[in-house]
Amino acid sequence: EVQLVESGGGLVKPGGSLRLSCAASGFTFSSSTMNWVRQAPGKGLEWVSSISSSSSYIYYADSVKGRFTISRDNAKNSLYLQMNSLRAEDTAVYYCARGTGSGWEIDYWGQGTLVTVSS
Amino acid sequence: DIQMTQSPSSLSASVGDRVTITCRASQGISNYLAWFQQKPGKAPKSLIYAASSLQSGVPSKFSGSGSGTDFTLTISSLQPEDFATYYCQQYNSYPPTFGQGTRLEI
Numbered sequence: 001e002v003q004l005v006e007s008g009g010g011l012v013k014p015g016g017s018l019r020l021s022c023a024a025s026g027f028t029f030s031s032s033t034m035n036w037v038r039q040a041p042g043k044g045l046e047w048v049s050s051i052s053s054s055s056s057y058i059y060y061a062d063s064v065k066g067r068f069t070i071s072r073d074n075a076k077n078s079l080y081l082q083m084n085s086l087r088a089e090d091t092a093v094y095y096c097a098r099g100t101g102s103g104w105e106i107d108y109w110g111q112g113t114l115v116t117v118s119s
Numbered sequence: 120d121i122q123m124t125q126s127p128s129s130l131s132a133s134v135g136d137r138v139t140i141t142c143r144a145s146q147g148i149s150n151y152l153a154w155f156q157q158k159p160g161k162a163p164k165s166l167i168y169a170a171s172s173l174q175s176g177v178p179s180k181f182s183g184s185g186s187g188t189d190f191t192l193t194i195s196s197l198q199p200e201d202f203a204t205y206y207c208q209q210y211n212s213y214p215p216t217f218g219q220g221t222r223l224e225i
Binding site for chain 2: 037044045046047050059061062095100101102103104105106107108109110111112
């Protein structure tokens with residue numbers, strides 16, 4: 001059974017940093033593209049970033065480019081999102097999601113972790 | 120960026136009804152389209168990929184169609200557990216983008 005478990009969310013002040021983690025199990029993590037998708041309170045889904053299986057291809061949404069860094073550790077079956085220079089508009093539930101096919105085709109989602117940016 | 124527009128934004132239906140949700144892309148995306156279901160307070164669930172292929176374990180009451188710019192999600196014989204918000208997503212090109220969602224209410 002595919003499982004994706006996010007952690008690391010919390011309350012942070014504007015300008016602060018936070019690192020999210022996603023622990024994967026039930027599939028060959030090292031062969032899968034992974035994505036982060038977020039959802040602001042009461043809003044729709046927004047793709048944030050993706051990383052290919054070997055970390056060769058990394059993409060970001062314009063809204064987070066230069067502030068967020070995606071990475072992975074295939075030995076630990078883990079995905080990360082380092083978030084710096086956080087803004088109020090980054091407040092959202094962040095989902096870890098497995099990509100298939102092109103990589104941006106999502107088939108499994110984690111339960112999400114809430115990030116709140118507020119003073 | 121490719122804009123994905125869903126209609127309607129909200130929809131009221133009854134148990135047993137059949138409903139159709141439409142998703143339109145601002146430019147052609149072939150069949151690189153997925154549909155997701157999300158219930159309040161829960162993570163999205165993948166329903167359909169490649170416009171019309173059902174994800175493993177998804178009941179056949181869900182069906183998708185379309186290609187190019189116009190797509191539909193049809194849900195037959197609505198049950199209480201089907202009332203949720205539905206999103207389409209294009210993954211044809213960077214950045215992948217989602218529709219604004221369609222809230223299906225009883």
